[in-house]
Amino acid sequence: MFNSFASKAIIPVALSLTGFVIVCSLILYSSIREGFLRDAVRQETSLADTVVSSTRYTMMTDDRESLYHIIDSVGAQKGIEHLRIFNKEGVIMFSSDPGELNKVVDKTTAGCIECHSGPEPAERLGSMQLARRFVNGKNNNVLAITAPIYNDAHCSAGDCHFHPDHQKVLGTLDIGLSTASLDSSLLALRLKMVVFCVMVLILSVGGISALLRRNLLAPINNLIDYVRNVSGGSMDNDFPKGISEIETLGQIYHEMAKEKHHAETELIKIRKADSLPKRKGG
Amino acid sequence: MFLRRKQRQSHPLTPDEGIPSPESRRQEIQGRIHYLTKQIRYSKWWMALFFLFSLCAAVDFRFFPPISEKTRQFLGASPSPTLISIALIVYAFSALILILGHMNTGSVRFRGWSHIGYLSAFYLFYYYTGVLRENFWPVFIAGLTILGLESYRVWSACSEAIRMEKEILASVKK
Numbered sequence: 221m222f223n224s225f226a227s228k229a230i231i232p233v234a235l236s237l238t239g240f241v242i243v244c245s246l247i248l249y250s251s252i253r254e255g256f257l258r259d260a261v262r263q264e265t266s267l268a269d270t271v272v273s274s275t276r277y278t279m280m281t282d283d284r285e286s287l288y289h290i291i292d293s294v295g296a297q298k299g300i301e302h303l304r305i306f307n308k309e310g311v312i313m314f315s316s317d318p319g320e321l322n323k324v325v326d327k328t329t330a331g332c333i334e335c336h337s338g339p340e341p342a343e344r345l346g347s348m349q350l351a352r353r354f355v356n357g358k359n360n361n362v363l364a365i366t367a368p369i370y371n372d373a374h375c376s377a378g379d380c381h382f383h384p385d386h387q388k389v390l391g392t393l394d395i396g397l398s399t400a401s402l403d404s405s406l407l408a409l410r411l412k413m414v415v416f417c418v419m420v421l422i423l424s425v426g427g428i429s430a431l432l433r434r435n436l437l438a439p440i441n442n443l444i445d446y447v448r449n450v451s452g453g454s455m456d457n458d459f460p461k462g463i464s465e466i467e468t469l470g471q472i473y474h475e476m477a478k479e480k481h482h483a484e485t486e487l488i489k490i491r492k493a494d495s496l497p498k499r500k501g502g
Numbered sequence: 503m504f505l506r507r508k509q510r511q512s513h514p515l516t517p518d519e520g521i522p523s524p525e526s527r528r529q530e531i532q533g534r535i536h537y538l539t540k541q542i543r544y545s546k547w548w549m550a551l552f553f554l555f556s557l558c559a560a561v562d563f564r565f566f567p568p569i570s571e572k573t574r575q576f577l578g579a580s581p582s583p584t585l586i587s588i589a590l591i592v593y594a595f596s597a598l599i600l601i602l603g604h605m606n607t608g609s610v611r612f613r614g615w616s617h618i619g620y621l622s623a624f625y626l627f628y629y630y631t632g633v634l635r636e637n638f639w640p641v642f643i644a645g646l647t648i649l650g651l652e653s654y655r656v657w658s659a660c661s662e663a664i665r666m667e668k669e670i671l672a673s674v675k676k
Contacts, residue, residue, distance in 0.1 A: 228658065232605060232651060236598040239647020243594050246640040247587045 226437060230428050237424045238417065245413045253406055260363055260402055261351040268367035268395050271303070279369075291316055301362045301396040305369070308391060325394075353399070361403055364396035439466040446470060450477045524674055531671045538660040538667070544612040545653040552618055552649055556642050559625040562634055569630070580631040587637065590624055594644040601651050610659045614652040621645040 271294055278286040295303035295316020304315035310325040356362050369391045442460035449457050455477065459470030522530070558565075597617060604613065624641045628634040 231654060232602065235651050235654065236602065236647060239643060239650070240594055240598060243640050243644045243647070244591060246643065247591060247637075250636055250640070251584065251587070 225440075226429065226432055229432055230425055233428055234421060234425045238421045241417055241420045245417055249409065249413055252409060256402055256406065257351075257363075260397070260399070261365060264351070264363065264365045264395060264397055265367065267397075268365055268393055271395065272367060272369055272393055275305075287314055299398050299401075301356055301358075301360060301398050302364070302394070303396075304394045306392055306394065308389060313391070356396070361399040362396040363399045363402070364394060367393045367395070369393060435463060439463045442466075443470055443473075447473060450474075455481060527674050528671060531667050531674065535664055535667050535671075538610060538664050541610055541612045541656050542660050545614060545649075545656045548612070548614045548618055549649050549653055552621065552645050555618070555622055555625065556638075556645065559629070559634060559638055559641070563629055566629075577630070581627065583628070583631055583633045583637065586624065586627050586631065587640065590640060590644060593620060593624075594648065597648045598651065601648065601655055605655045605659075608659055610656065610663055612652065612656045614649050614656075617645070617648050617652065621648075 271290075275287055275290050278284075278290065291303055291305065291314045294300065300316070302316060304312050304317075304320065306312045306325055312320050312323050312325065315321055351363060351365050353361065353363050368389045371390050439460050439462060443466055446457055446459050450473070459467070459474045461467050461470075597620075621641060621644065624644075625634065625638075628637045628641065
């Protein structure tokens with residue numbers, strides 16, 4: 221099976237082409253996924269900034285009830301899995317889930333460790349470093365981001381509650397969005413790429429097979445039939461035509477066979493001529 | 503081609519030496535068959551080694567101690583994952599073209615060992631950058647394709663050469 225001309229021509233091409241296309245598709249997929257994720261994090265950061273801005277006045281006036289309502293109504297939006305604000309000590313002060321109020325966040329978990337890995341907590345991180353992906357208790361895939369709430373002149377000099385001037389970060393807003401739509405887009409992309417790879421494989425193998433069959437295998441088979449007929453004694457068939465090299469080969473064989481046939485006829489004639497005087501003499 | 507060169511080197515048929523004896527011819531052919539079989543075996547061993555290395559990469563080289571800050575400072579900043587991916591595509595493309603070229607010349611020598619080195623380097627680069635888990639499959643598929651094609655090339659050329667050598671051996675025995 222592997223010794224045939226078709227397999228020797230098709231296997232290397234199909235293997236190298238399919239392998240290379242798969243490698244390129246995987247790298248492309250990885251790059252697109254990273255782009256999608258970056259966009260999602262950017263949107264989430266923007267949403268977190270919006271929440272921080274909209275709660276700013278209530279924080280300044282220490283209007284906790286309004287703040288609860290804002291957190292509740294934003295947290296109830298479709299696609300938002302959690303929304304919480306915790307203070308510098310890691311105690312959850314406001315949350316869309318009332319059950320987790322006043323609980324302390326573990327600083328070694330994802331989302332906190334990025335800032336708290338060193339002896340002094342980091343004050344500023346890139347948006348991608350603030351993002352984390354995990355599966356929550358409801359078994360939903362979540363992309364969460366922690367946005368620090370920074371101190372400013374209004375906060376440190378406010379009348380209602382005082383924050384010292386040197387304190388850079390007052391607390392953190394943690395928001396988690398469901399990645400269901402992102403995951404479904406990525407799944408659709410994956411399926412399209414698989415279909416693309418299969419199509420490339422079918423096209424390459426099918427195309428090469430068809431071309432080989434039409435231009436090489438069929439003429440070679442015709443040549444084999446012709447040679448077999450000639451060696452069987454039949455000179456009636458014409459040699460296969462169409463492909464230059466095979467036609468030349470057929471022509472050469474045809475001429476050789478004709479010469480051989482002519483020589484054999486001549487030999488028979490000579491033998492007959494030789495045997496006639498003997499009969500007459502006998 | 504390689505076999506013919508080897509044959510010329512081992513038995514230059516000078517008039518002084520004359521035609522080699524059937525026994526030495528048989529030994530020479532058997533030696534060549536042994537060499538060809540060894541090349542096929544090599545390709546299997548190197549493939550197995552690549553699978554082993556890939557297995558270590560699949561678990562993110564967990565058994566390696568974490569790279570210390572001092573080592574990171576010594577080695578310098580890691581290249582960006584995009585740059586490594588572009589290098590992987592260029593490498594895979596050129597490696598496949600080279601193997602197809604070797605296929606064209608009919609060489610029977612296995613040359614896959616260098617590819618193991620390159621592929622391992624890609625695994626290590628991704629590991630150093632911290633994105634090996636996301637980029638494991640492209641390197642693995644590239645390795646599978648390159649080493650698979652190289653093994654197929656060696657197997658195909660060697661099997662054909664072995665068949666011819668066995669035919670010659672049978673005629674020498676007669």
